[in-house]
Amino acid sequence: MPEWIQIVWKSLAAIVLMFLLTRFLLGNRQISELNYFQYIVGITIGSLAGFSSIDFLNWGTGLIALTVWVVVAFFIEKLLLKSKKIRDWMEGKGTTLIKDGKILEDNMKRVKYNTDDLLSQLRKKNAFNVADVEFAVLETSGDLSVLLKKEYQPITPKHFGLNLPNEQESQTVIMDGNVLNEPLANIGLNREWLHTELEKLGVTIENVFLAQVDNYGELYVDLYNDQLQVPEPQQKAILLSTLKKCAADIELFCLSTENQDAKKMYETNLMKLNKMISRLTPLLK
Template sequence: MPDWLEIFVRSISFLIILFVITKIIGKRQISQLSFFEYITGIVIGNIAAQMSMDKSFFISEGLIALFVWGLAPLIAGYLALKSKKFRTAVEGKGTVFIKDGKVMEENLKKEKYTIDEMLSLLRSKGVFFLADVEYAVLEQDGSLNVLLKKDKRPLTRSDLQLLPINEKEPRTIIMDGKLLNEDLSKSGKTKAWLDEELEAAGVTIENVFLGQVNSYGELYLDLYDDQLQVSASQERPLLLATLKKSVADLESFALATDSQEAKNMYEQNAKKLQKLIKQTEMYLQS
């Protein structure tokens, strides 16, 4: 066998083997690495590269080495699930950099981080002013998690005493101009509904690069032709306008009637609708 062909075959073989090992080890190996997994990954890659290029090694020897190093993180992961001490020893634990708004200088020195590096990590989280931070911890994978002070956190619906909104996963129902029937069914919509929406937007399904249904049942379309603009859904603004008109109608009825009982009923229902509008107005306007 020619040298180039042997190297080609060995490279392809170990590429497939590495792919299988990575799938067995799991997604964690390619996302959040512990120190042990980091070392294991380097060694496995080095073995595969050496076995691909160095013909003095037998493939069987490389397979044995890959098997041992591929098995190591699986065993370590199993032991980590069973023992917190082992998990702490192998994966480490988070280090507090900021506590109660104060920088923990000793912890920075322990992890060999400068104040500039910490500020850079904070900026990567969208935090540019140290005084805004209540708590920050450096995780085992080297990422920094930040808790802002109470008055610096974004407002939530609960802060405004608004009703919670349970959002669902958006569904992609059109991709590359083709309908995905299974996802359309899971979104709770029908083909007839989609046809009406496409007709209202003035496009055909073949013109759509990507189509998604959000948790509110609204259709988003991205067209192949970027010059064309698809009008935004008006369902929620129209609903808000209808609710406000209903309040005005009820108040008008209350003024027009001579019956005190009917007047009270209209006024009470108008107040209920006004309360509902106040709770949902931000959502309906978006």
Template sequence: MPDWLNILIRSLVSIVFVFLLTKLIGKRQLSQMTFFEYTVGIALGDLAAMIADDLSGPMYKGILAMSVYAGFPILLGWLALKNKTVRNFVEGKATILIKDGKVMEDNLKKERMSSDELLEHLRLKNAFRVADVEFALMEPNGKVSVLMKSQNQPITPKHLGVTVAPETEPQTVIMDGKILDESLATRGFNRGWLNTELSKAGVLLENVFIGQVDTNGQLFLDLYDDLIQVPQPQTLKLTYLTLQKCQADLEIFALSVQDAAAKRRYEQEAARLKQVLNDVTHLLTC
């Protein structure tokens, strides 16, 4: 067999085998690697290159070595799932860097982290003052988690005692100028509704790169031509303005009628609609 053909076959076999092994090891090998997994990945790459290049040795020896290197982290991962002691030994434990607003200098030294590095990690979490941080720790994967003091945390609807409607995943109904009927039906709409919304926006279907419908049934469009400004959906705001007009009309009717019973009825309905407006203002004006 010619050397070039032998190298080609060995390369294809090693690449396919590396792909299968990395799939077995799992996605953590790509996204949240521990130091051990990182070294295993390098070793697998080196072994794969050796299999392709070393024509003097049989291929099965390299494949066996790769299997051992890949099997060991798989075994450790399985043991870590079953036993916390093994998990702490393999993956490590989180280290407290800041507690009750105080920097833990001894733990910084233990993690070989300088004060400049700590401040950099805090800035990446939008914490520019150590005094604003209640708690910070270094995770086993090397990332720093930060909990701000309560007075420095952003205000949420829960803090204000406001109940908001749950958000669901937006549905992509147009992609590359093509309508996705299944996603459109998931939101309870059809092509007629979509064409009407496109007409309101003054946009042709073939000019739309991506179109998404949110929880409230509003259509957001991104066009191929980035210079064209697409008007933002106004469905919620128009609904709010319509309710305001209805409430104002009821108050006007209450002032204009002479019949006492009718006047009282209009006033009651106007008050009820005003209460409804107060309840949904934060939903319709966001």
């Protein structure tokens, strides 16, 4: 067999073997968050696979070496899951770099972190001023976790006493011009509804690159032709306007009636409706 053919099939076999070993034994952390040991394992396995592919090592010997490294890594991962002491020793602990708004220079020197590194990581967390930071920890993965001072934290609906419903995942109903029936069925809709909504927007399915339905039943459409403008969904705005019109009508009825019982009923229901409109306005705008 020609040498180049041997290199090709050994390389393909090494790729498949490495994928299976890392995917089913080492897991996703080998890709996303490498600790020191995982980093060494990844480099060594890649080197062994590369050497084996071009026959610098005997294929059988290379396979044994690969298996040994992966098996050892597998059992080390099991130990890391079960023992916090081993995990702390191998992965280390997070290091506090800013506490109570003050930079801890000694901790920065200990982890070999300079001022440029700190400022760069803070900017990635949208903290452009060190004075705005209450607490910052350098995690073992190398990421910087940042807690801003209360006065600089984003305002959330909870600050206004609003209880908002949980958001549901948007369903993709058209992809690459093809209608996806299963997502439509998951949200209780069908093709007829989809065609009706697309007609309102003045587009056809063939021109749609991507379409999604959000938690409120509104259809978002992205077209192949980016020059065409698609009207924004108006269901929320229409609903809010309808509720406000109902409130205005009830107030008019309340002012025009002379029956005290009816007036009291209108006032009670108007109060309930206005309270509902106040709670729904942040959701419908």
